[in-house]
Amino acid sequence: xxxxxxxxxxxxxxxxxxxxxxxxxxxxxxxxxxxxxxxxxxxxxxxxxxxxxxxxxxxxxxxxxxxxxxxxxxxxxxxxxxxxxxxxxxxxxxxxxxxxxxxxxxxxxxxxxxxxxxxxxxxxxxxxxxxxxxxxxxxxxxxxxxxxxxxxxxxxxxxxxxxxxxxxxxxxxxxxxxxxxxxxxxxxxxxxxxxxxxxxxxxxxxxxxxxxxxxxxxxxxxxxxxxxxxxxxxxxxxxxxxxxxxxxxxxxxxxxxxxxxxxxxxxxxxxxxxxxxxxxxxxxxxxxxxxxxxxxxxxxxxxxxxxxxxxxxxxxxxxxxxxxxxxxxxxxxxxxxxxxxxxxxxxxxxxxxxxxxxxxxxxxxxxxxxxxxxxxxxxxxxxxxxxxxxxxxxxxxxxxxxxxxxxxxxxxxxxxxxxxxxxxxxxxxxxxxxxxxxxxxxxxxxxxxxxxxxxxxxxxxxxxxxxxxxxxxxxxxxxxxxxxxxxxxxxxxxxxxxxxxxxxxxxxxxxxxxxxxxxxxxxxxxxxxxxxxxxxxxxxxxxxxxxxxxxxxxxxxxxxx
Numbered sequence: 001x002x003x004x005x006x007x008x009x010x011x012x013x014x015x016x017x018x019x020x021x022x023x024x025x026x027x028x029x030x031x032x033x034x035x036x037x038x039x040x041x042x043x044x045x046x047x048x049x050x051x052x053x054x055x056x057x058x059x060x061x062x063x064x065x066x067x068x069x070x071x072x073x074x075x076x077x078x079x080x081x082x083x084x085x086x087x088x089x090x091x092x093x094x095x096x097x098x099x100x101x102x103x104x105x106x107x108x109x110x111x112x113x114x115x116x117x118x119x120x121x122x123x124x125x126x127x128x129x130x131x132x133x134x135x136x137x138x139x140x141x142x143x144x145x146x147x148x149x150x151x152x153x154x155x156x157x158x159x160x161x162x163x164x165x166x167x168x169x170x171x172x173x174x175x176x177x178x179x180x181x182x183x184x185x186x187x188x189x190x191x192x193x194x195x196x197x198x199x200x201x202x203x204x205x206x207x208x209x210x211x212x213x214x215x216x217x218x219x220x221x222x223x224x225x226x227x228x229x230x231x232x233x234x235x236x237x238x239x240x241x242x243x244x245x246x247x248x249x250x251x252x253x254x255x256x257x258x259x260x261x262x263x264x265x266x267x268x269x270x271x272x273x274x275x276x277x278x279x280x281x282x283x284x285x286x287x288x289x290x291x292x293x294x295x296x297x298x299x300x301x302x303x304x305x306x307x308x309x310x311x312x313x314x315x316x317x318x319x320x321x322x323x324x325x326x327x328x329x330x331x332x333x334x335x336x337x338x339x340x341x342x343x344x345x346x347x348x349x350x351x352x353x354x355x356x357x358x359x360x361x362x363x364x365x366x367x368x369x370x371x372x373x374x375x376x377x378x379x380x381x382x383x384x385x386x387x388x389x390x391x392x393x394x395x396x397x398x399x400x401x402x403x404x405x406x407x408x409x410x411x412x413x414x415x416x417x418x419x420x421x422x423x424x425x426x427x428x429x430x431x432x433x434x435x436x437x438x439x440x441x442x443x444x445x446x447x448x449x450x451x452x453x454x455x456x457x458x459x460x461x462x463x464x465x466x467x468x469x470x471x472x473x474x475x476x477x478x479x480x481x482x483x484x485x486x487x488x489x490x491x492x493x494x495x496x497x498x499x500x501x502x503x504x505x506x507x508x509x510x511x512x513x514x515x516x517x518x519x520x521x522x523x524x525x526x527x528x529x530x531x532x533x534x535x536x537x538x539x540x541x542x543x544x545x546x547x548x549x550x551x552x553x554x555x556x557x558x559x560x561x
Contacts (some may be wrong), residue, residue, distance in 0.1 A: 003385070011430040014038060018434040019165035021201065024446050025049065025065035026399050028426045030207065032087035033399060034065040035170065039163045042140045043073060043424035045080040046159060050091030051448075059467055060459065062451040064092045067099065069428070069444035074100040078140035079129070082107035083172025084156035085114040085243050094122040095456060102127055107144075108155035113275045114243065129269065133157060133187060148187040150175035152218075153243050154281045154375030158191075165433050166200030167431025168220045170389070173205050173399065175378045176386070179217040182281075188389055195390050202392035202434050206400035206408035207377035214381045216374045222250050224371045229258045234300040234333040236260065237362075239309045239318040240340055242268035245276045247339045247373070248306060249283065255304045256285050257489075263292040265328065271273075273306075295336050300334075309353065317379045319349075322356030333359030339372050380411055387415040394421045394438035396431060466553060473552040474499025476544070478514070478536050482529075484560040488522050489515060491559075499551040502544070510543040529558040 014020045019039050025032030031051035037044040053060040070077070080103055082090055085497045093115055097103060105115060112128050119126055131137060132155075133148035143162035150156070151173050158171045169191075176186045208215070229236065236255075240247050255262045262269045276282035295303050305328065309318025318336070320326035328434045330336070336357050338350070354364050367373045377399075378386065387395075397408035409422045421433050423438050428446025431438050448457045479493030493514050495507040517539050518532060524531065536556040544550055 008429065008440070008443035010444065011432075014432060015163055015434050018432050019163050019168060019201075020430055020432050020441070021168065021396065021438075022069070022201070022430045023398060023425060023427055024067075024069070024444075025051070025341045025427055026088075027405065027429075028400075028402050029277055030399075030401060032063060032065055032092070033089050034068060034092065034426075035203065035398070037142065037161055037168065039165060039333050040141045041076060042142075043070065043077045043168060044139060044142045044144075044161065045077060045096075047083055047089040047172070048080055048092040048096050049086070049088040050451075051088065052071050053450075056468060057464055060450045060452055060464070062091065064095050064449040064451060066428075066446045067096060068403040069446070071099065074103070074374075075307060077103050078142060079104040080280065081139075081159050082111045082115065083159065083170070084108075084151055084153050085111040086153055086173070086241070087243070089173070090115045090118070094119055094124060094450070097124050097126060098122065101125075104129055104139075106131055106137070106144070108132060108157055109247075110153070110155040110281055111157075111277065112273060113279060117271055117275060125322055127355075131157070133190075145194075148184055148188045150177045150180050150184060151175060152241075152246060154182055154184070154245050154276075160194055160199075166393075166436060167194065167198060168201040168203065168433065169194060169199050170203045170398075171205050173207070173377060175208075175215050175376055175379060176382045176413075177217050179214065179219050181218050181249060191386070192389050199390050201268050201394045201396060201431075201438050202387075202390055203381065203398045204386070204397045204408060204412075205377055206397040206404040207405050208375055208379045209380040209383060209397070209400065209408035209411060211375070212381065213378070213379055215377070215379050216371075218246055218250075218374055221247075221372060221374060222253065225250055225254045227256065228335060228337060228365055228370070228372070229260070232301075232335040232363075234306065234331070234335070235303045236335045236337065237305045237307065237318070237321070237328075237330075238337045239307055239316075241267065242272045242308050242342070245273075245281050248273060248276075251304065251306060251339070252282070252284060252288060256288055258360070259294070260304045261290045261298060262288055262294055262304045262306060265292055265305050265531060266309075267308060269308050305479045315533060318357075319353050320321055322353045322360075324360075330357055330360040330362050334360075334362045336362045336364045337372055338364065341367055341373050341375055380407070383408065383411045387412055388419070391415075392417060393436060394423065394433065396423045396425060396438065402426075445506045469551070469553045470499065473550055474501065475553045475555060476500055476502070476540065476542060476555065478556040479559075480514075480518075480520075480536070480557075481559045481561055482518070482527070482532065484527065486527070489518055490561060495540075497552070500544075500550065502548060502550075502552075509547075513543060514539050529560060532556075532558045 022036045025034040033047045035046045051063040136145045145160040147158040186553040307317035309316030395412040397405040432441045479494045533556040
């Protein structure tokens with residue numbers, strides 16, 4: 001198996017007749033999925049998603065793919081193929097279209113409806129091409145065929161990309177539920193047909209490659225939900241992804257069966273479920289869904305609330321309910337259902353919310369104690385079955401952390417893909433398909449781009465490091481005034497601490513040290529404010545470290561008069 005080397009350089013020009021595949025996100029992580037295909041000087045992008053921040057990225061709203069490697073080639077982009085409507089596949093589209101709004105978007109009906117609603121908030125009217133399974137479209141030099149795949153959102157598609165260099169097949173996110181709620185199966189017949197033609201490079205979802213066996217059918221969840229509804233005596237509050245139409249349909253069916261009314265809470269949930277209902281993907285019996293404002297007129301035993309926050313997101317409705325920071329107050333006897341799996345990295349945040357809800361008396365039902373969610377990604381058994389159908393000549397695991405990519409590669413090898421034809425790449429690594437063989441050719445920049453409020457890309461690792469220090473150790477500010485000609489102190493030092501756990505009065509012990517150091521520097525002719533700030537920072541920092549074993553941020557301010 002080939003794999004990237006940390007000292008890979010910028011890839012050379014693509015050989016004539018070759019196909020280059022460059023993932024800009026989604027490899028080595030769960031989210032931020034984006035892959036660039038290049039042939040004949042033209043580009044085709046598959047997905048453009050976001051990654052949600054973790055605890056070590058304080059203040060960050062979203063993490064985008066790095067567009068820098070394609071920024072001077074925006075005119076070469078033929079289109080963006082969107083495999084499905086989850087945020088980790090479409091959330092970055094508005095930020096790319098800000099740079100060139102007329103890049104065509106290609107996707108299924110529901111996927112395009114979800115991204116169009118999102119783009120309205122950014123005041124972008126996109127050019128779209130609606131496709132469905134079985135469609136074949138020429139997009140520049142890329143001959144694209146779309147294949148139905150089953151996932152945790154309706155209308156998901158894989159795409160086969162034919163070029164003179166060969167055929168590449170990108171699965172998107174998929175599984176092989178044999179009893180899907182919408183009766184839309186992963187089209188194994190189509191994959192078998194492509195296999196007969198010859199799949200030169202298969203890019204396959206790796207998220208569940210470590211999990212043995214097969215993913216249970218979505219239908220099994222319905223009985224569990226009915227049991228929860230039957231036993232609930234007060235309100236039922238369900239937290240789910242705002243795009244998980246199948247799960248919301250099961251909640252609606254159970255609510256209807258047990259005589260409850262449903263209200264959606266949260267802007268994204270209201271928007272997405274409205275779209276799904278209008279397009280016929282969500283079947284809502286008349287009178288079942290009501291406005292949240294009318295719930296006060298109903299007894300608790302007839303109420304179901306559906307909201308976001310299943311991943312412990314701090315600003316989502318469920319987290320705010322747990323923190324008593326929401327108009328909906330959790331009371332003794334409420335039932336809360338977390339109808340989703342845990343995204344790696346979110347465990348602490350989710351259990352913090354569960355504990356908060358339990359504190360107020362809620363009965364919390366989650367994947368750890370009831371079967372209220374099944375994954376949307378193929379497990380190892382399904383992947384083995386899939387590879388035996390596709391028989392790819394080259395395999396490139398995508399979508400997953402390193403352990404998932406490795407596990408997926410091993411599955412491919414077990415089904416007969418030669419080790420030297422399995423490419424384990426990472427974000428930014430260019431893979432060239434030339435004369436039937438896939439090889440790593442170099443690496444482009446593909447770091448994290450942080451969205452912080454209205455700022456995109458302005459916050460980098462140095463700023464995040466400062467935020468982590470502030471959050472962990474606090475800040476100490478030092479203010480003093482010096483004579484600009486002599487360098488002698490004429491005012492201060494005045495020291496204040498915030499978040500460090502050190503009382504301001506404790507600094508009386510270190511002020512003489514700072515004064516002594518500055519007096520010596522004045523005698524040596526050091527009067528430049530920046531140099532004096534560094535002296536103050538080092539002196540105070542050493543004292544804090546020796547005395548308290550802490551390393552807060554130290555902010556010296558030197559004013560010349």
